[in-house]
Structures are given as structure tokens and as C-alpha cells.
Amino acid sequence: MTMTSANAASAAxxxxxxxxxxxxxxxxxxxxxxxxxxxxxALLTLTVIxxxxxxxPWLATHDPASNSRSIMTPPVWSAMGEAEHWLGTDxxxxxxxxxxxxxxxxTLLIGFLAVGLGGFIGSLIGLMSAFNEKLDxxxxxxxxxxxxxxxxxxxxxxxAVMGQGVVPVVIALSVSSIPDCARVARGIAIGVMKxxxxxxxxxVGLSNLQLFQRYxxxxxxxxxxxxxxxxxxxxxxxxxxxxxxxxxxxxxxxxLGMMASQGREFLLFxxxxxxxxxxxIFVIVLSANVAGDALRDVLDPRLQA
Amino acid sequence: MTAxxxxxxxxxxxxxxxxxxxxxxxxELTIIRNQDSNHYxxxxxxxxxxxxxxxxxxxxxxxxxxxxxxxxxxxxxxxxISDDALTYTFTIKEGVTFCDGKPMTAEDVAYSLNRWYDPExxxxxxxxxxxxxxxxxxxxxxxxxxxxxPHSELLYQLAQSFGSVVxxxxxxxxxxxxxxxxxxxxxxxxxxxxxxxDKMVLTRHEGYTWGPTNYExxxxxxxxxxxxxxxxxxxxxxxxxxxxxxxxxxYVPYIGVDKLRKAPTVDIVESNEAFWTxxxxxxxxxxxxxDVKVREAINLAVNQEAMAEDLFFGEVEPAYxxxxxxxxxxxxxxxxxxxxxxxxxxxxxxxxxxxxxxxAGKREKDGVVLSPLAITFTGEWQTTVEAVxxxxxxxxxxxxxxxxxxxxxxxxxxxxxxxxxxxxxPYVSAGDALNxxxxxxxxxxxxxxxxxxPKTDELLLTGSHATSDGDRAAAYGEVLATVHDEAIWLxxxxxxxxxxxxxxxxxFEAHNIYGAGLYKGLQLGFxx
Numbered sequence: 001m002t003m004t005s006a007n008a009a010s011a012a013x014x015x016x017x018x019x020x021x022x023x024x025x026x027x028x029x030x031x032x033x034x035x036x037x038x039x040x041x042a043l044l045t046l047t048v049i050x051x052x053x054x055x056x057p058w059l060a061t062h063d064p065a066s067n068s069r070s071i072m073t074p075p076v077w078s079a080m081g082e083a084e085h086w087l088g089t090d091x092x093x094x095x096x097x098x099x100x101x102x103x104x105x106x107t108l109l110i111g112f113l114a115v116g117l118g119g120f121i122g123s124l125i126g127l128m129s130a131f132n133e134k135l136d137x138x139x140x141x142x143x144x145x146x147x148x149x150x151x152x153x154x155x156x157x158x159x160a161v162m163g164q165g166v167v168p169v170v171i172a173l174s175v176s177s178i179p180d181c182a183r184v185a186r187g188i189a190i191g192v193m194k195x196x197x198x199x200x201x202x203x204v205g206l207s208n209l210q211l212f213q214r215y216x217x218x219x220x221x222x223x224x225x226x227x228x229x230x231x232x233x234x235x236x237x238x239x240x241x242x243x244x245x246x247x248x249x250x251x252x253x254x255x256l257g258m259m260a261s262q263g264r265e266f267l268l269f270x271x272x273x274x275x276x277x278x279x280x281i282f283v284i285v286l287s288a289n290v291a292g293d294a295l296r297d298v299l300d301p302r303l304q305a
Numbered sequence: 306m307t308a309x310x311x312x313x314x315x316x317x318x319x320x321x322x323x324x325x326x327x328x329x330x331x332x333e334l335t336i337i338r339n340q341d342s343n344h345y346x347x348x349x350x351x352x353x354x355x356x357x358x359x360x361x362x363x364x365x366x367x368x369x370x371x372x373x374x375x376x377x378x379x380x381x382x383x384x385x386i387s388d389d390a391l392t393y394t395f396t397i398k399e400g401v402t403f404c405d406g407k408p409m410t411a412e413d414v415a416y417s418l419n420r421w422y423d424p425e426x427x428x429x430x431x432x433x434x435x436x437x438x439x440x441x442x443x444x445x446x447x448x449x450x451x452x453x454x455p456h457s458e459l460l461y462q463l464a465q466s467f468g469s470v471v472x473x474x475x476x477x478x479x480x481x482x483x484x485x486x487x488x489x490x491x492x493x494x495x496x497x498x499x500x501x502x503d504k505m506v507l508t509r510h511e512g513y514t515w516g517p518t519n520y521e522x523x524x525x526x527x528x529x530x531x532x533x534x535x536x537x538x539x540x541x542x543x544x545x546x547x548x549x550x551x552x553x554x555x556y557v558p559y560i561g562v563d564k565l566r567k568a569p570t571v572d573i574v575e576s577n578e579a580f581w582t583x584x585x586x587x588x589x590x591x592x593x594x595x596d597v598k599v600r601e602a603i604n605l606a607v608n609q610e611a612m613a614e615d616l617f618f619g620e621v622e623p624a625y626x627x628x629x630x631x632x633x634x635x636x637x638x639x640x641x642x643x644x645x646x647x648x649x650x651x652x653x654x655x656x657x658x659x660x661x662x663x664x665a666g667k668r669e670k671d672g673v674v675l676s677p678l679a680i681t682f683t684g685e686w687q688t689t690v691e692a693v694x695x696x697x698x699x700x701x702x703x704x705x706x707x708x709x710x711x712x713x714x715x716x717x718x719x720x721x722x723x724x725x726x727x728x729x730x731p732y733v734s735a736g737d738a739l740n741x742x743x744x745x746x747x748x749x750x751x752x753x754x755x756x757x758x759p760k761t762d763e764l765l766l767t768g769s770h771a772t773s774d775g776d777r778a779a780a781y782g783e784v785l786a787t788v789h790d791e792a793i794w795l796x797x798x799x800x801x802x803x804x805x806x807x808x809x810x811x812x813f814e815a816h817n818i819y820g821a822g823l824y825k826g827l828q829l830g831f832x833x
Contacts, residue, residue: 269560
């Protein structure tokens with residue numbers, strides 16, 4: 001595409017508009033986020049967990065798949081604990097701390113992939129739907145149909161066809177994210193489409209693609225991103241549920257939901273095997289939700305009086 | 306708490322509430338078990354969950370003593386075997402009645418056995434009957450069972466639930482619903498109702514007096530009502546026994562056995578005559594496990610003893626042989642040749658077979674990593690296979706696991722899409738086990754190994770046709786030696802018979818027939 005002077009000029013309103021919304025906020029938004037103590041704590045927790053997951057191979061004290069003869073060892077702080085296994089061992093004698101790190105890695109990866117993929121496809125569908133009125137009814141009715149598929153049912157069906165693994169779970173979670181993201185993106189985009197600069201763009205003879213890319217996407221993206229961040233916690237939770245049902249990762253890989261599920265067998269005798277991974281899922285989801293909420297409060301232009 | 310923990314708690318709560326809701330009058334017995342059968346038609350099911358109920362609902366021509374070797378009179382008061390071992394003549398008792406009151410005759414016995422043998426019935430265990438020429442009832446009290454070839458185990462096999470005597474009219478009236486919506490047998494208990502995957506309710510057969518003579522009480526049963534309650538969650542079964550919501554459970558998880566043993570209200574009844582072996586089988590026609598050296602290496606790399614102690618809390622006997630050395634016709638000369646834990650030798654064998662360690666610590670040959678795929682049931686079996694996986698990883702074998710629900714597993718295990726599979730099986734003798742798994746005619750299932758050896762087939766027939774104990778033991782001994790040499794299986798453990806019993810019950814001896822620890826249920830009664 002050649003950058004004509006008309007193009008350069010017409011791009012200006014969008015940037016200017018975006019700046020109008022975000023520029024005053026951008027200078028402060030992170031500081032304002034941290035001013036919310038709960039949000040700061042949530043962000044800190046998430047960061048620690050994500051770092052732990054990323055650096056799992058260096059932080060782990062044991063091979064997460066390697067078993068040992070000391071089984072169901074309680075965590076180190078209880079009377080029967082062993083210094084070698086900080087959080088104890090599971091029913092196979094595997095180190096729970098090491099499995100937690102690797103488990104969080106897989107759980108977060110599934111969550112990020114699913115939210116990313118589902119969010120991207122969903123937003124694109126929503127934006128296009130708002131942009132093209134002829135497309136709108138067909139696309140949105142299709143989304144309504146998709147919305148009626150529970151993620152868990154979809155996951156079960158996909159696993160039945162594809163076999164157990166991370167891929168069908170990611171697909172199921174992505175697909176279940178698509179309609180929500182599409183609807184929200186469409187709602188935001190409709191608002192943007194009513195703005196005068198869109199009409200101005202058309203008037204100066206911009207192509208649809210240019211209008212879509214430069215005017216619509218740029219102005220809708222921040223609100224959409226906030227929504228997607230809010231979905232992250234929910235997706236992690238459904239992903240863990242699917243793993244708990246035995247649909248996710250294949251053994252001996254560790255995944256938090258799967259670890260909780262395996263610990264269920266020992267609930268009566270060694271509750272820590274199920275409780276520890278469950279607590280980690282809880283903390284991840286809570287932190288993601290609190291941080292997402294705070295992020296919305298700070299970034300959403302509509303909430304800024 | 307998290308949603309995860311909450312759902313676990315809720316699940317436990319529901320299961321407990323379900324058990325609590327059971328009637329608990331004094332003469333009503335609640336037996337807790339892990340799973341249901343898909344139906345209760347004796348000739349069409351090989352599932353233990355079917356057999357254990359059918360033993361109570363119906364009777365067989367002969368019975369089996371708790372010692373697992375003495376055949377005792379049951380519906381037949383006596384029998385004669387011809388010198389050529391081809392004709393068995395049974396004298397059927399008089400005065401036996403079905404649950405609906407109709408008298409039972411030798412004609413009904415012949416009908417039931419012929420139905421089992423009829424190819425149209427599609428019995429999965431038809432081979433247990435031998436090569437039948439005819440089964441007839443010349444009069445109301447005589448049954449003649451004629452064979453084309455001798456079948457040395459015939460009486461053992463006729464004691465199994467598959468030979469249960471059923472009422473022809475009911476079978477024909479119900480059609481495919483026989484054993485689903487109703488049943489009519491001569492057993493110590495009668496069918497009252499069945500709610501699939503929930504419970505089976507049986508009521509006492511009044512007037513029953515023809516129980517097998519291994520029991521002091523040959524009838525009627527001591528309890529009025531028996532409820533077989535399904536509790537799928539292992540931990541919940543333990544809790545149900547601890548809290549007295551169930552009276553008997555043959556399905557306590559190993560982790561709970563010791564806790565129950567120490568509990569003041571529960572006893573654990575055990576039996577050493579149990580023959581039930583859990584093993585991992587190799588599909589020997591697949592590249593990954595086609596080499597006997599690889600199969601031997603896998604056998605050597607797995608520490609069954611550690612598994613028995615750690616995963617099963619010392620409640621099981623680690624297995625290195627394919628059948629228990631206590632079973633009939635086990636060849637003792639094999640005892641010293643069994644493959645026991647020796648990871649160094651395993652590594653050496655793999656090197657010898659050309660599977661060498663790569664930079665990632667995995668065994669590799671011609672660019673292919675040694676990564677056999679094992680299919681498994683979820684639950685306890687998955688735990689077992691994960692332990693095998695961890696042991697194999699230590700010698701560089703990258704075993705893959707595909708766990709699946711029992712409803713999917715049975716179908717999948719009949720395909721060619723795996724290198725290793727898991728299975729456990731009850732048996733009374735070497736012949737029983739070997740004929741089931743190693744006949745080439747039993748490919749693809751239960752011979753899921755694709756084991757096809759004409760010599761073995763011949764020896765199995767010889768063993769099955771043998772008329773002397775020595776000949777039979779020799780033939781089966783040779784088969785045992787061959788299949789152990791070929792390392793067709795990786796045996797895991799011999800499962801003991803353990804039954805958790807409330808101390809409210811009178812003491813009794815556990816049975817082992819087909820793994821059904823309670824057998825006819827005539828011994829079950831509440832202490833005064």
C-alpha cells in the first residue's frame with residue numbers, strides 16, 4: 001500500500017481519538033492500578049506464579065515424572081514431613097512442589113492459548129459483524145448457537161474424537177470463548193462505528209480494509225483486551241475442570257486439575273495431595289479475576305468520570 | 306475452598322447421602338461394590354460384576370468348595386463320568402423350584418446349558434464348555450452331557466455362573482430384556498428390582514434347600530433381602546464401611562484396608578485361595594514390542610515389589626508369573642526363571658537389541674524413540690500404569706499412556722491401535738487362564754497379544770483333552786514355559802480376596818469362584 005498524503009491525514013483522527021481516550025490514562029494507569037491494594041497483591045501473586053511456571057525447570061527440586069519410594073509424604077511443616085519434599089509427595093511418590101511448578105506451567109499455557117485463540121477469533125468475528133451489517137444477523141445467530149454448547153460437553157466430544165490430550169482441551173476452551181468475545185467485541189464496535197470519524201473516513205474515500213484496520217480495530221481494541229483478560233480466570237477454571245475429569249494432559253505430565261483429581265483417591269488419608277493443587281487453582285483464578293477487574297476500572301474509558 | 310475441592314466434597318456428600326438413604330432393617334443386607342454389569346444374562350456376560358449377582362440368583366449343576374478344588378453337589382446330587390471321559394451323567398435333584406414356584410427339572414438344565422453353547426447366544430465364554438456333542442435330559446432327573454473330546458476341566462467350568470439354570474419361558478418372554486427387566490432362576494435369592502448403575506435388590510427365595518454342600522446352611526438364606534449398592538468412588542466405599550452404611554464390601558481400596566482392619570466395627574475377611582492376576586499384555590505383532598528382548602527388558606525394569614508395597618500398601622502379592630504359583634497345574638520348575646527386578650540387565654538387553662540411549666536419555670533405534678503406547682482403564686489401573694511408566698523411564702523407555710473409561714476401554718482393547726494393554730482376570734487353574742488368553746482362535750480378544758503359535762494351540766488342546774492329571778499338567782506346563790520365555794506379558798500382582806465385613810455379621814469364609822467372594826450368600830447372616 002502506498003502511503004498517500006490523504007491517507008496520512010485521514011489516519012490522524014483515529015490516533016488523535018485514541019490518544020484522547022487513553023493518553024491521559026496511560027500516564028497513570030499502572031500507578032493507579034497499584035494504588036488498589038487488592039489489585040496490587042493479585043498482580044504480584046500472578047507474577048510470582050507465572051515466573052514460577054516459566055522457570056519451572058530451574059526451580060523444581062525433582063523430575064516431576066519421577067516416582068520414589070516415599071509416597072504420600074505430608075508437607076514439610078507437618079510432623080511426618082520430609083525436608084526433601086517441601087510440599088510432600090503424591091500417591092506415586094512424586095514431588096508435589098515440582099509437579100506444581102510444571103502443573104501451573106501447563107494450566108497457564110492452556111489458559112493463555114485458549115483465551116488468546118478464542119479471543120482473537122471471537123473479536124475478529126465481532127468486529128466484522130459490526131462493520132458489515134449484512135453479515136451481522138447470520139454471524140450473530142451462529143454465535144448464539146455456539147453459545148449454547150457448554151465447554152465441558154464440547155471438551156468431552158472432542159476428546160472422544162481426538163483422544164486425550166492438551167490440544168482438544170485448548171480447542172474446546174477456545175471455541176467456548178469465541179461467542180462471548182464476539183458479542184462483546186460487536187457491542188464495542190457498534191459504538192465505534194457510530195462515531196463521526198468513521199463517516200469522515202468513508203467520505204475521504206478510504207477502503208473498507210483501511211477503515212476496519214485503522215479506525216475500527218484501533219479504537220475498539222483496548223476495551224476488548226480488558227474483556228479478554230477478565231475471561232482468563234474463567235478459562236483456567238474450566239480447563240482445570242476438564243483435566244479433573246481426565247480429559248486434559250496425558251500422564252505423567254502434571255496439570256493442576258489433573259493433580260487435584262488424582263489426589264481425590266487419597267482424600268481420606270493424605271488430603272494435601274488434592275488440596276495443594278486446588279488451592280493453587282483457586283489463587284490463580286482469584287488473582288486473575290481481581291487483577292482483571294482492577295484493570296477494567298483503570299482502563300475502561302466508560303468508567304472514568 | 307476452590308471449586309475443585311468443593312466438587313469433591315459435594316461428590317462425597319451425594320454418595321454418602323445415597324448410601325444413607327438405604328433401608329437398614331436387621332435382616333436386610335447391603336453389599337457395597339464398585340460397578341454394575343451391563344446385564345444379568347448368565348450365558349452372555351463374562352463380567353465379575355454380573356457373576357457375583359448371578360451366583361445368588363441362580364444355581365449351577367455342581368458347586369465349588371472354598372478350597373477352590375473340590376467339586377460339590379448342587380443341583381445335581383451325584384454324577385458319573387464314563388471311562389473315556391466323554392459322557393457325564395448327572396442325577397438332578399427333585400423338589401427344586403424356580404422363583405416363580407415352577408418346578409425345575411433336568412429339562413431346564415439341558416435348556417440352559419444348550420443355550421450357553423448355542424452360537425446364536427454369542428457367549429464370550431463358550432469355549433469353557435469343551436467340544437460338546439450333545440446335552441440332553443432323558444428324564445426329569447437325569448442330565449447327559451456328551452463330549453466329542455475329553456474336557457478335563459468340565460466340572461470346574463460347570464460350577465461357573467455361565468452355566469446358571471434359567472427358566473425357558475421367562476427367557477423367551479423377555480427376549481433381549483432377559484436379565485435386564487427380570488429374571489427367573491432357582492437361586493437362594495430372587496430378582497426384585499434393578500436400577501442400572503445404582504442398585505440391585507434381591508429377596509430371599511423361601512423354600513430354598515438345595516444349596517451346594519460346602520455350606521453348613523444349604524438354605525434358605527439367612528437374610529431376607531440383599532441390596533447390591535454401587536458406590537463408584539473408592540474413598541466413599543471405605544467411609545461407608547467405616548460408618549456402617551454398608552454391611553459387606555468386597556471392593557475396599559487397598560489404601561483403606563488397613564484402616565478398616567483397625568476399625569472396631571469392621572473385619573477384613575481374607576482368603577489365600579484367590580486367583581486373580583493383574584497384568585500388562587504386549588501386542589507382539591507391533592514393532593515397538595515385537596522383539597522379545599524389549600519385552601524382557603520391560604519385565605526386568607519394572608519393580609513389582611515396590612509397587613505392591615507403595616501403591617497397594619502391601620496388600621497384594623507382587624507377580625512375576627502369569628498365574629499364581631498356587632493355582633492348579635502351575636509348573637514349579639519355572640519359579641527360578643521368572644523375570645524379577647533388574648534394571649541394569651534391562652538396560653543391557655535394550656543395548657543388545659539395538660535400542661541405545663540418545664542425548665535426551667531415551668532409547669532410540671534408527672531414529673525412532675522406544676515409546677510403546679499403553680492403553681489403560683482410568684482409576685487404580687492408571688495409577689499402576691503410571692508407576693510402570695516411571696520405572697521404564699529410568700531405563701530410557703518413553704512409554705505413552707492413553708487412559709480411558711471402562712465403557713470405551715473394552716472396545717479399544719479389541720483393536721490393533723496400541724502396544725500394551727492392561728487386564729486382570731480370575732481363574733481356577735492354569736488351563737483356565739491359558740485357554741482364555743493364548744489360543745490363536747481367541748484373537749483379537751481376549752487374545753489381545755495377537756499371540757499365534759500352532760504348537761501352543763496344540764498343547765492347549767492336549768491339556769484340555771487330557772484324562773490324567775499328569776498329562777494335563779505336562780501340556781499346560783509346556784505352554785507356561787513357552788509364554789514366559791516369550792515374555793508375552795508383564796505380570797503386575799496377584800490380587801488377594803479381601804472382603805470388608807461389619808462385625809454385626811456372623812463370621813464366614815471368603816470364596817474365590819470367579820472372584821465372587823460371597824458366592825451363594827447362604828453363609829451371610831447377622832449375629833444375634
